[in-house]
Amino acid sequence: MTDMTQGGAPLAATQDSYMAMVRQKRLYSGIAILVFVVLLVSGFRVANDRNAGGFFDGIHRIFDFPADVVGEAWEKRADLAGLLWKYLPDLIETLNIAAVATLLGAALGLVLSLLSTRGMARWPVLIPLFRRIMDVTRALPEIVVALVLIYMLGGGPIPAMIAIALHTAGALGKLYSEVNENADLKPVDGLTSVGATWSQKMLLGVMPQVAPNYLSYGLLRFEINIRASAILGFVGAGGIGYELRNSMAWGPGRFDEAAAIFILLFVTIVVVDQLSSSLRNRLSEGAKQ
Amino acid sequence: MTDASLSMIDRQEAAQALFKRKRLISVAVPAVILLYLTYIFFAFDVMGLAERARLDNAMTLIRDTYSYKTHVTRANRSGEVTIAKEGERPATWPEGQSPNWVAIDGETVTIDLPRGHSVLFLPDQTAVYRHPEFGDITAKLDPSVTIDIPEDALPEWISYSRTRLDIRTEAGRLTMTRAKTEVFRYFFGWELFWFTLDSPYHGKPVWTLLFGPQIDADRSNIAGAWQDFWANPLWHHGKVAWAIGETILMAFLGTMGAALVALPLAFLAARNFTPVVVVRQLVRRVFDFVRGVDALIFTILLSRAFGPGPLTGALAILLTDTGSLGKLFSEALENVDQKQIEGVSSTGAKPLQRYRFGVIPQITPVLLSQVLYFLESNTRSATIIGAITGGGIGLMLTQAIITQKDWEEVSYYIVLIVLMVIFMDWLSGILRRRLIKGGGH
Structure with missing residues (x-):
């Protein structure tokens, strides 16, 4: 009770520091996700370049071979x-x-x-x-x-x-x-x-x-x-x-x-x-x- | 009282029966296993293994992993003598130079081997192997191979026919055919691992490379040494590093891609999120199907569409693991605590927010740890898939084994693969501990 009545200042401070922590956490997870996406995309591009055939050339041929076999x-x-x-x-x-x-x-x-x-x-x-x-x-x-x-x-x-x-x-x-x-x-x-x-x-x-x-x-x-x-x-x-x-x-x-x-x-x-x-x-x- | 004694007898009988069953099992199970192994013994033709086993191959392999050989070769028609480590072109001594155990004097070449053995190349296509205990073995091309030995019987370390002479001792090896006469001398270690003979940095101590005067006018020592090391034409360090990178990339792309595809599908396969039975069963059967179609089959199918390379391998891993991860994720989702979701929805959260704040935090640790486990084990799979689909260190390894020549490279790749897998194991362990602890609060 006494804590509550002591006024809004500590509460506001707590709230501020909490929000700051939330912001920081969001920033960190944002950075982590960004790094992850960049890794994924650039990794895909590297793999695509080093493959004999490209992903977008091959994607429409993906069912050709199964179709041949099944046929x-x-x-x-x-x-x-x-x-x-x-x-x-x-x-x-x-x-x-x-x-x-x-x-x-x-x-x-x-x-x-x-x-x-x-x-x-x-x-x-x-x-x-x-x-x-x-x-x-x-x-x-x-x-x-x-x-x-x-x-x-x-x-x-x-x-x-x-x-x-x-x-x-x-x-x-x-x-x-x-x-x-x-x-x-x-x-x-x-x-x-x-x-x-x-x-x-x-x-x-x-x-x-x-x-x-x-x-x-x-x-x-x-x-x-x-x-x-x-x-x-x-x-x-x-x-x-x-x-x-x-x-x-x-x-x-x-x-x-x-x-x-x-x-x-x-x-x-x-x-x-x-x-x-x-x-x-x-x-x-x-x-x- | 009677009730108790009756049940006593019943229990005793039950216990006896149980004992009997256990005794039977403890005899029957080992007996069945033994029987099965006997059947396998004949089905796999273990007896025939002794015939098929190539112990000389095993010896070559073991010898090559810790030693290399230097070839001293005379082409019998032209009389030209070349000295090369492992007989490789980039490891050939320049014209007019020779290591200190080879003395060239006109047409006569003296090759010192360890333990007092030596070989002489004489004019007239003649070679002499000087064995300190056995004596001199003289071989001559006339025009088929003829030999002259101090004893009547051929010792077992000489194999001789009219077209080929092969002398193998603990000190070295001499072979003579119509085309060439060749001596192998073995040395400890891997040849020219850092620099080849044509590099100006060959044979220089590390100290000189780091702090000594500039050796090559065009390049600074460290940069030049790095270039020559990276492009080493015998060991291809640069290519090997790329191949390992490709293998890890395959595992990374495959696992992460599978996780990204499997997560939304897992919601559709979980009982508590998808009440519609048809959808749920459908998604589950899809998971079962892609899990059942093995990575091997996917690799073959995909390499027809995309050609060989790391992308094909990554997609094969992605497809298979979508099934496994999807199943695991949906099981995790079914175990989610409903109270947290209720709590979040009581604050007026919309469905998407309910998932984001009520469900995702609960399953993140399970999810992450599964994904990281898969990443680690997929590094191994990527090595294997690479061997089939033509990418990464798996391909280099199979090629090196198929040529059956450079066993030191094979051992180098094996060491690298083991290190790579142990590294990924370690990394995934660290990440798992970090992320899961971090995600806990």
Whole structure:
């Protein structure tokens, strides 16, 4: 009450300084937005200049190629079922690459994450080392490892699998160690008191707590890895991506095959997306109970 | 009492059943995984890997990443001798000059290799490899390759046919074909990383470049050194920097563009902002569709319309991420607290103002952190997409690998890519902490 009755002067001053702050904030956000827009526009112009064809030349041609593909596929629609069947083994190879890479990557990421979480690490001194290992494997794009391994091991699914598994190990390792940090350490203490070894402590004390989250992250990774495995196929690592590149390189005349591969890839990605998201929902509900 | 004991038995049975199931799972899951891996072992032909693996390729790669070789080549027809690092033209020693381990005396060339090995180029298209333990190996072109060795059996480090001789030791390598006789000597490091031999700044210490007398009359030392370094014809530092810039640009344009497109669409896909079921379902299916059509397919489709380059890559990222970001944004919008919007509308705000002051401040932190996560991971995707669509560091890397020659460049690019990704990771982390804290009050 007394504050109020002391008069308008302090209130006006407060109001003024508030308005000044608002103005300043507006100015700063205005500048930030301006910088952002300038970056976006100039970035677009640079990209446009360095592209083989310009944006505005190409924009009206954007549906030409899909129209060609669809047209040819429609003409030969009788063969489509046969083509889908023909490329099924390649699709399975792509899926296998993704699945094995997810399995192995998750296993490696699990070990790395346990080794780099405080309170669980086998050798606490080496925590920074294992963290850096995860950082580097996460930073390596799959294509780098895949291309180098293709050179050393020859083509085929194994280089792609190793490349994706390495990246998965880093990416999942980071997520897993975040999960580990939220795990309760009391079971571990209990197991320590009865003389359990490190692997027993991890298997019996930590795993049951974190398994649902691990699984759910693993499933999400599997979705991502299917896409990665298709892309790596395109640079020569086998699977459906490789067949796609071959039919694309051939050009018109084999667009029906490209269309079949597009359909297979699209359907697979959507189906796996839906399946894994419903599974993940069930897992996270189970974790809440 | 009976009730309790009954339920006790029930519970016991339930517990037993649960144990049984858990035991089954704990055996079955590893068994299934093992079975699957066995199937993969045969499906991927892991046994055949040993045959297909090219260990010599692996050795070349590893060797090239930490060392380079200098070629001393004699063209057998003209007798002309050239000395070049990695056999590259810009790294060739000028006529009449040679490093101190090569002595040219008329037609006789003495090449000292480490560990007491040496090679002699003699007249009459003859070369002698002097091995300190094995002895002298004399090779002559007559007109096919003939050799004379001190023992009867060929040691495994010599491969010989009538058209080609290849001697590989730990000290170096001598090859002789009809066209040329060539010696490789290996040195530690990356050759001519800073300046090539034709640059006046080659071999000068940093101190001289910074503070020493002017070396080139036309240019000041620092500017000249920078020019020569930037335009280094072996390493193309300028081009590489551009390529990395292009990759980051692709990621930036793609992510930001996707966020700008996805935000308004996300309002249409959120239950609490769009009561019309048809519109909502339609927008959601569009999101699902562009997410399902992978970046790979978009890249291929778009590069047909726009040609190869960074713009194509950026648009491919934009299209795919519109789906993912749109889905995430609409989920964030559905979790918005209605009270703030009511509060804003109670002051008489119009719909647009309600969105601006009631909704946007609530979702900004979620939005920004998602966008920054995507920016970081798209730097990696842009490297990969660049390799397909022909732009950025991804393309340079694939080209360097396909030529199968300049492995030191491959390792250079790999190091740069890793640094780039780690830098973007760091930057997005910093921005995330800054902006989200700043946006909180």
